[in-house]
Structures are given as structure tokens and as C-alpha cells.
Amino acid sequence: MTRHLWIDASAGVAGDMLLGALIDAGAALPAVQAAVDAVVSDSVRLEVDGVQRAGLRATKADVIMTVDDPPHRTWSTIRTMITDAGLEPPVRDHALATFAALAEAEGRVHGIPADSVHFHEVGALDSIADVVGVCAALHDLGVESVSAGPVALGSGRTRAAHGSIPVPVPAVTELSTGWRVTAGGEGELTTPTGMALVVTLAERSEDLPGLVVERAGAGAGTKDFPGRANVTRVIIGERQAPAAAEDAVVIEANVDDLDPRVWPDVISRLLAAGADDAWLTPVIMKKGRPAHTLSVLARPDRAAALRSVITATTPTFGLRQSGWTKFPATRAWHTVTVTGGEVRIKIAHADGVITRATPEFDDVAALAVDRPVLDVLTEANAAAVAAGLVPGRPLPAS
Numbered sequence: 001m002t003r004h005l006w007i008d009a010s011a012g013v014a015g016d017m018l019l020g021a022l023i024d025a026g027a028a029l030p031a032v033q034a035a036v037d038a039v040v041s042d043s044v045r046l047e048v049d050g051v052q053r054a055g056l057r058a059t060k061a062d063v064i065m066t067v068d069d070p071p072h073r074t075w076s077t078i079r080t081m082i083t084d085a086g087l088e089p090p091v092r093d094h095a096l097a098t099f100a101a102l103a104e105a106e107g108r109v110h111g112i113p114a115d116s117v118h119f120h121e122v123g124a125l126d127s128i129a130d131v132v133g134v135c136a137a138l139h140d141l142g143v144e145s146v147s148a149g150p151v152a153l154g155s156g157r158t159r160a161a162h163g164s165i166p167v168p169v170p171a172v173t174e175l176s177t178g179w180r181v182t183a184g185g186e187g188e189l190t191t192p193t194g195m196a197l198v199v200t201l202a203e204r205s206e207d208l209p210g211l212v213v214e215r216a217g218a219g220a221g222t223k224d225f226p227g228r229a230n231v232t233r234v235i236i237g238e239r240q241a242p243a244a245a246e247d248a249v250v251i252e253a254n255v256d257d258l259d260p261r262v263w264p265d266v267i268s269r270l271l272a273a274g275a276d277d278a279w280l281t282p283v284i285m286k287k288g289r290p291a292h293t294l295s296v297l298a299r300p301d302r303a304a305a306l307r308s309v310i311t312a313t314t315p316t317f318g319l320r321q322s323g324w325t326k327f328p329a330t331r332a333w334h335t336v337t338v339t340g341g342e343v344r345i346k347i348a349h350a351d352g353v354i355t356r357a358t359p360e361f362d363d364v365a366a367l368a369v370d371r372p373v374l375d376v377l378t379e380a381n382a383a384a385v386a387a388g389l390v391p392g393r394p395l396p397a398s
């Protein structure tokens with residue numbers, strides 16, 4: 001069983017709406033405020049209030065500025081602030097991935113490198129509070145997996161720093177690649193920060209899955225439209241282990257004319273765009289040319305976005321795609337303490353019995369600041385054994 005969160009964005013989603021919904025569902029405001037303070041100390045105060053939207057009760061989360069003149073900040077500055085804040089590793093990693101998606105989308109829209117994307121004054125503090133706050137709230141709620149239903153983006157036009165822009169606004173359109181969306185009504189129903197949170201945190205777009213419901217929450221948007229509640233809802237519950245078999249696709253292209261130094265960037269962009277894995281195989285292709293086959297494994301709903309990444313980042317004139325069936329192990333996570341911090345242990349299990357347990361390598365590498373990675377790995381393995389996370393032993397309660 002996994003604690004799953006499903007996001008209902010059928011009336012739209014913004015960062016503050018999702019934050020309000022998670023606090024409404026029971027996330028502790030002090031824990032969320034502490035995470036935000038760790039990134040931007042003494043700059044914002046989160047306030048929550050019960051409000052009504054078209055007759056429905058919901059929690060409104062407000063980000064109150066407590067500084068007069070907050071500085072302009074680029075994505076590269078914000079990345080350093082989040083990295084250095086001492087956040088719990090899952091909170092830090094989710095916040096970094098969300099901001100990266102937002103900055104890359106804005107960069108593509110404006111034709112500038114993501115690192116130069118500028119979050120001006122209030123926008124920067126607002127976005128940091130929303131993104132870090134949502135990631136901290138998920139952690140506080142013990143959420144292990146996330147999915148989202150179709151997202152209503154809105155229609156018409158809105159005013160932004162660029163003047164009057166069409167809805168869905170360009171950054172939202174960029175972020176929506178591969179996601180099920182609808183117009184859903186007049187006005188800007190989904191903001192760039194809201195969409196970045198959904199597409200980064202949710203593993204898939206799906207209708208409400210089978211859950212044993214534990215709690216629900218509703219987060220209010222700023223406006224109150226008559227006849228349609230301006231709320232983002234969340235439902236949290238225990239999800240049964242997914243069926244053993246899953247549909248997957250493999251997208252491939254043979255490439256003989258890419259500067260080999262570019263390949264690592266191609267692979268990392270494919271992983272950031274939702275590939276389950278991406279790899280290269282050296283081949284001798286037609287005309288006896290040494291080349292590489294690029295292979296990308298992904299869920300079918302990620303295929304369109306991944307084909308676009310391949311086309312944009314390699315010189316290939318075409319690609320091929322085939323359908324596969326995956327048999328992923330059922331997974332669970334536990335955290336162990338080692339010198340200097342915590343390491344998550346990834347556990348595969350069947351019928352309540354552990355079949356494999358492995359320290360999450362990114363957590364291990366992050367703690368290997370002034371000692372070898374192998375030392376931290378050995379300590380994490382020993383901590384996992386001491387905690388009973390050993391093949392053949394029962395899966396402990398989470």
C-alpha cells in the first residue's frame with residue numbers, strides 16, 4: 001500500500017491553491033512555514049483562512065511579504081538558495097525540479113537560457129513560498145506518490161509583465177506537453193507555477209484511481225466565480241499496489257552526426273521530461289558508419305513530449321516507437337539515519353516480504369561531502385540491515 005495524493009485540477013490550479021488544499025487536508029502550517037523560512041528567512045509569512053467559493057468551503061493560503069523591497073532573482077540564484085537551505089532531501093529535490101521545469105518553460109517562451117530567467121520581486125518570493133511550501137506540505141503529509149486528473153487551463157486573455165497575453169498563457173502551454181488539459185471556463189484558471197507543480201510532482205495524468213480515502217482538502221483561488229467553485233481539490237488515500245504489468249513505449253533513433261559531447265545533455269533532458277530511462281548503444285549503421293542508437297523507455301502518456309525532446313536536441317530526421325509491457329517491482333521507501341543526515345532506502349517487495357533493499361544513491365552522494373561516497377554507501381547499507389530492511393524479512397509498517 002502507498003499513500004497516494006490525487007489532484008483535482010478540473011477548475012484549475014495555481015501554487016497558492018494547491019498549497020491551500022494541502023493545508024486543508026492536514027499539512028502542518030508550522031512545518032510548511034519552517035521550510036519556506038529556511039530558503040527566504042524573515043521575508044514571507046504564510047496565512048491561511050477559511051473562505052467560500054461558489055458556496056463551497058475551502059482554505060485560502062496567502063503569502064504575505066514582510067520585506068519592503070525584495071530583490072529580483074534569477075533561476076540560478078534561486079537554485080543555490082534552495083540547494084543551500086538544509087531542506088529535507090525530498091523537499092529540496094521536488095522544489096528544485098519544479099523550479100527547473102518553470103524556468104525551462106519560461107526560457108523557451110522568451111528565447112533565453114533557463115539560468116537567466118528572471119523571477120521579479122514579489123513573483124520570486126511568491127513562487128518560492130508556493131513551490132517550497134507545497135513540497136514541504138507533501139512531505140509533512142507522508143505522501144509517497146502523486147497523480148492528477150485533467151487540468152482546466154482557462155481561455156481568453158490576461159495581463160502579465162508582458163502586457164496582454166492569451167490564455168492558456170505561453171508558459172502554461174509549454175508545461176502542458178503530454179498532459180490532458182481542457183479549457184474549462186473563462187479566465188486564467190491555471191498559472192505557470194500551478195502547472196509546474198502538477199507536471200513535476202504527479203507521476204501521471206489519470207482519473208481518480210482506486211483509493212481507500214483518508215482525507216481530502218480544497219484550496220481556494222483569489223477570485224470567486226458565480227456558478228463554478230474556484231478551487232483545487234486533493235484526495236489522499238492508501239493505493240493498492242499497481243497491477244504487475246504496465247504499458248510502456250520505447251522510442252529509438254540511430255544517430256551518426258551528433259557531437260558526442262552533447263549526449264549527456266540529451267539524456268538528462270529526456271529524464272527531466274519524464275523518461276523512465278534513456279540510454280545509448282554503439283552500433284555500426286548503414287554505409288558502415290559508427291553511430292549510436294538512442295533508446296528511451298517511458299509511459300505512453302509521456303511519448304509525445306519525449307519525441308519532441310529527441311527532435312529538438314538531436315539532428316535525427318526521424319524516429320521509431322514500439323509498445324512494450326513492463327513488470328515493475330512493487331516499491332516502498334524507508335529512511336535511515338547515517339553520519340551527517342538521512343538516506344532513503346528503496347525497497348522492492350512481494351506479498352509483504354522484502355525482495356531487495358537499496359540505498360538511494362542521490363541521497364548517499366549528497367552526504368559524501370568530505371568523505372568517499374563508498375563510505376556513506378557502506379554505512380547506509382549497514383543502517384538498512386540494522387533496521388531489518390533485508391530480503392526475506394517482512395516489509396515493516398511505514
Ligand SMILES: O=C([S-])c1cc(C(=O)S)c[n+]([C@@H]2O[C@H](COP(=O)(O)O)[C@@H](O)[C@H]2O)c1
Nearest residue numbers: 109127160161169170171172191192193194
Ligand atoms: O512574468 C512573466 S515572464 C510571466 C510569464 C508568463 C508566461 O506565460 S510567459 C505568465 N505570467 C503571469 O504571471 C502571473 C503569476 O503567475 P505565477 O505562476 O507566478 O502564479 C500569472 O498571471 C501568469 O500568467 C508571467
Ligand code: NI
Nearest residue numbers: 106109110171
Ligand atoms: Ni513569461
